[in-house]
Amino acid sequence: MQRSFTYTLLITWLIAFGACKTHYIQTDANGGNVVVSDSIIQPDSQLVQIYLPYKKLLEKDMSRVLAVNKKEMSKGKPESELTNFLADLLLEEGQKVLKQSGKDFMADISYFNYGGIRTYLPEGEITVGKIYELMPFENELVFLKLNGNQIREFLNTVASKGGESVGGVRFSISEGKAKNITIGKKQIENEKYYWVATNNYVAEGGDDLDVFTQKDDYFKPGKLIRDIIISHLESISEKGKIITAQTDGRISYE
Amino acid sequence: MNRRNFLRNTGIGAAGLTLGALPQNLYAWDDFATISILHTNDIHTHVEPFESSNPQYKGNGGLAKIAALAKSYRQKNPDTLLFDAGDMFQGTPYFNYFKGELIFKLMSEAGYNAGTIGNHEFDNGLNGILEPLPHAKFPLINSNYNFSDTILAGKFPRWKIFRQSGIKIGVYGLGIALSNLVSTTNIGNTIYNNPLKTALEMETFLKNDKKCDLVICLSHLGLRYNGNKISDMVIAAETSLTDLIIGGHTHTFLEQPIETKNKAGKPIIVNQAWWGGLVMGQIDFIFERNKKKKETVFATNLS
Structure with missing residues (x-):
């Protein structure tokens, strides 16, 4: 469930503040908010291994x-x-x-x-x-x-x-x-x-x-x-x- | 006009403008670099997905899933940075029992590059931050709290610069006023400085003095309020050199990152990723190597 958005930065800004001083110019930005639903991905196994002993202690009490x-x-x-x-x-x-x-x-x-x-x-x-x-x-x-x-x-x-x-x-x-x-x-x-x-x-x-x-x-x-x-x-x-x-x-x- | 369609259309249009007008075959691929920013906030020690019995969030969220997602993004693009906007502490018995130790260990394993300090980080007092801190293998960046008269003196950088594929990403952090949220004992001698004044100082320093290509603010101020209380939207409107504000505190669900205009009338992105690891924000910044008269080329494109 990811949506995309994009904008273009104004070049005047780049010239004024960064373009002549840096090797890179930012040209674009995209992104979205990923809803971490049940089905999208399984928990990271390394993390689970770390918290499992803690979980056992906790559950007991x-x-x-x-x-x-x-x-x-x-x-x-x-x-x-x-x-x-x-x-x-x-x-x-x-x-x-x-x-x-x-x-x-x-x-x-x-x-x-x-x-x-x-x-x-x-x-x-x-x-x-x-x-x-x-x-x-x-x-x-x-x-x-x-x-x-x-x-x-x-x-x-x-x-x-x-x-x-x-x-x-x-x-x-x-x-x-x-x-x-x-x-x-x-x-x-x-x-x-x-x-x-x-x-x-x-x-x-x-x-x-x-x-x-x-x-x-x-x-x-x-x-x-x-x-x-x-x-x-x-x-x-x-x-x-x-x-x-x-x-x-x-x-x-x- | 439907906001979502508007954004989608803009997306296609803008891609056409930048990539179409600059045919890719004129440039080698290594002329481009994508910095992928991933972010969370208000994890509140939700290390596991929410219980399947939870009517609202069943099986969703949690740091263990965020970690898996972030690792998969990082595999696709090594120029990925993972940030958190505070309130890692308090919310599940994992915190009551193991204090900050477990959450710091897990966020380190998840590959967080930096976090900032939320009000709940003070829940066990200043010692409650100091003791588990060695378990955090990532810095907590804060620019507007002054801890110099406390046991936390020197423990948090005011800013940090990350370098990815030759691109400099400067990060600073803003914390919320503590007096109405945290008990005075737990605040100790921590001094809260004006976040906007701090933001203006930090963005000028990072962009102009340190020549950062991208300036990111990790904020625990909250997205927006009625009245004139300082918030991410206020910081966005009153700054001129910050490119992205990653927010927290208000547990805001946003379908899309917010694009708004800064004080100079230029675009700035403000985002927040709900809470409890239920959302992961993702913003890609695309950079192009500045060869010869690149700015002229771009100026032409825009005209």
Whole structure:
């Protein structure tokens, strides 16, 4: 599937810039874009030989089943089973990390940027490979200390996007802003400090979350988000449970 | 008028003009040289073809097929150069598990002559580029990032000249603004310089000072944007000495390379090859040896 195009270069240009200085003159250009379809060519055997040992290592681990999912989870707005499942998981695992690290505070809110959730979770067996598809980035867990006003600004950004993946907090969206915010079942207090568990990408201001860079304090324990998800799913299986999630009205429209 | 027909007709017409008006029997074949430029972008560590279960791309693409295609082109024409416009990293577990090592090894075996740096090359930080770099047997050319205050100082040439059958092909590279795409930790002390200013400097240097016959830009800026964000189309319109821009980042599928006019009103080609090795761009530049009063001959042809 190759198309051809051609043009002729203007000679004035050649005379002005190159012709008298060089041995060659460009007279023509042809080309096209080759669509690399299934049938056009077979993979290069030397390349395959190089990656085959890597592939074997990978397949062994990628096909490992972590847990069983009761029902397909897809991401959606303002909330969805998948966005709620991930945020709740982050909050729960975040508390464990803080405890293990000897910290004297708890995480109040958890947050994933919607765009960072890259696929859905199918019904049935969830493999390591599926979690790599879900979270391909090497993002790390970060805790951010923000005051109530800053939390409000953060949730306004979430509201302006029509809702994202949040845990530990409930609010309604009215005219693109977050209203009636409750954190841990209590009304938000403007001067109080709260801890948000999230990833380093947004913690550094990604996805319009400049407010996160104004944090009062932070803690970065050096754990990959993907590893946290994998160990959470493993612990569900070890308890003999399967994965479920619900929408619960944590983000609603007024 | 149908664009495709227009291009096809132009192709035949132009071939008639150049070859027909200059009868080939007057010139020995070695008076002609064809430089074949092959290119990819945004491979995203898709080393294998896409899975046969993938509804959109089943069995297509992947570096292993690009390698086979490139090798077959090179067999037909040794004056073939293979380039990549960045984002080799991130996208399959091959990257998560083996970092940059495997993709660099495979691109080296595929015969890449050069690549440039995409934003995802920063995904594991500056050390994530440094560590696997010895596996890349081809240079990563970048002209507008300044790494001098980082561990990557001196690791990437700003330009490189390839010589094929006596023809000099100068290549420079442009990277995208990192601040909105890459975490600040991963950027470190890398400095991003204005791509257009860099392009103007590099093309003048390569064509006028180094006397290159062909100047190619490897860009990870993206094809075009709404608004005035810098892109390949902006570089094409604002430069005067660059002949070809090989682009990436926007994962654009183009049925044909784009022909447009540069600042001097002269033709420039801009191309991009989708992503994941699903397309390989191919541009042939045909050169004719400049004997005696060749420019007069050409001037006559055009009149």
